[in-house]
Amino acid sequence: xxxxxxxxxxxxxxxxxxxxxxxxxxxxxxxxxxxxxxxxxxxxxxxxxxxxxxxxxxxxxxxxxxxxxxxxxxxxxxxxxxxxxxxxxxxxxxxxxxxxxxxxxxxxxxxxxxxxxxxxxxxxxxxxxxxxxxxxxxxxxxxxxxxxxxxxxxxxxxxxxxxxxxxxxxxxxxxxxxxxxxxxxxxxxxxxxxxxxxxxxxxxxxxxxxxxxxxxxxxxxxxxxxxxxxxxxxxxxxxxx
Numbered sequence: 001x002x003x004x005x006x007x008x009x010x011x012x013x014x015x016x017x018x019x020x021x022x023x024x025x026x027x028x029x030x031x032x033x034x035x036x037x038x039x040x041x042x043x044x045x046x047x048x049x050x051x052x053x054x055x056x057x058x059x060x061x062x063x064x065x066x067x068x069x070x071x072x073x074x075x076x077x078x079x080x081x082x083x084x085x086x087x088x089x090x091x092x093x094x095x096x097x098x099x100x101x102x103x104x105x106x107x108x109x110x111x112x113x114x115x116x117x118x119x120x121x122x123x124x125x126x127x128x129x130x131x132x133x134x135x136x137x138x139x140x141x142x143x144x145x146x147x148x149x150x151x152x153x154x155x156x157x158x159x160x161x162x163x164x165x166x167x168x169x170x171x172x173x174x175x176x177x178x179x180x181x182x183x184x185x186x187x188x189x190x191x192x193x194x195x196x197x198x199x200x201x202x203x204x205x206x207x208x209x210x211x212x213x214x215x216x217x218x219x220x221x222x223x224x225x226x227x228x229x230x231x232x233x234x235x236x237x238x239x240x241x
Contacts, residue, residue, distance in 0.1 A: 006033035019189040020132055021086055024065075028089030031066050038127040042232070043072050045219040046125070046158050049234045050076045053154065056123040059103075060084060060148065062112050063129030067094035070105070073125060080104040082121075086111045113140055117148040124149060126157045130198045138203065142210035149239040155212065156236045159200055161225060203235070212237035 007015070007030045015023040024031070031037060050056075050072070057080075059073035064083030073081040080103050085091050091107050099105065110116050112129070124145050133141055145155050163169035173195045184190040207214050214237045218230035225231055 006030050016183065016191060017187060018191065020191055020193070023191060024087035025089030028066065028087060028093045031090065031093065032068075036128070037066070038068050041221065042127070042158055042160075043068055045221040045232065046127075046156070046234055047072045047075050048221075049217050049219060049236075050123070050125075050156060053156075053236060054123070056154070058082075058121045059123040059125065060117070060121045062124055062126040062145065063132070064094060064107075065090045065127075065129075067097055067099075069125050069127040070094065071099070073123065074099070074102040074105070077103050077123060080106070082106045082108060082117075084108045084110050084112065084115065113137065113144060115144045115148050119148060119150050121148050122150055122153045124153070124155045130157070130203075131193045131195055134192060134194075135197055135202065138206045139210065142206055142212070146210050146212065146239055151239055151241040153239045154236050155207075155239070156234060158219065158232060158234055159198075159203075160222075160232050161229065162196070200233075200235075207235075207237045211240050213240055214238075 007027060011026065011030070015026050018026065027034070054076045056077045059077035059081045061067070061069045061073055061081070061083045064070050064085045065087075067083055070081055070083045083091070083094055083106070085094075086109060088109055091109055095107055108116065149155065163173070177194045177196050180191065180193055184192070204214050214235065217234040217236060219232040219234055220230075222230070222232040
């Protein structure tokens, strides 16, 4: 799962026993060599779908990490791209990444639950960050995204279909979430990261309550499950006036 350039078992243990912010500060120099980084296949599929929905003017990468999603925005936004994250270490790595020419690029340290922007963006994306938010935090998070989008702007993120109980992946994710819940019950500060807490039906309902009209687009690059449903979708929520 990890390349030779990735973190050691000891480094992962230290990260897991830290707060979320401190953990990512520690992991940042090696983050791109872990399976936690969004795969290029997902980034490419989302970039293709957003190209068909765009073009856009100003884009925001929510919980940008080392900037993989920011590169997607740079392909579909004409005017500016902003990456926001609360980990100074991740932002430091993002700033040092070589980037091709394109729209203006800025990096901002801030909490996604208290964004320091006005209604300035036409597109907000996020990749792989929602496991860090408890279900009760989603209404506030979506309200923040709504507040920084212009009317008609889009909030887009990929969602992968959860593995079925007959698949090893189901038990791996269940085991991970169980370990994290035990860890957080016994150790402070908590490290919030749950893979199975972000459920599509509940998420769509919360987006609509926050003032979005939601469209779903299959990402055909990942095929379909046995029942014909897509293995991956792009959620593209449009801010209503």
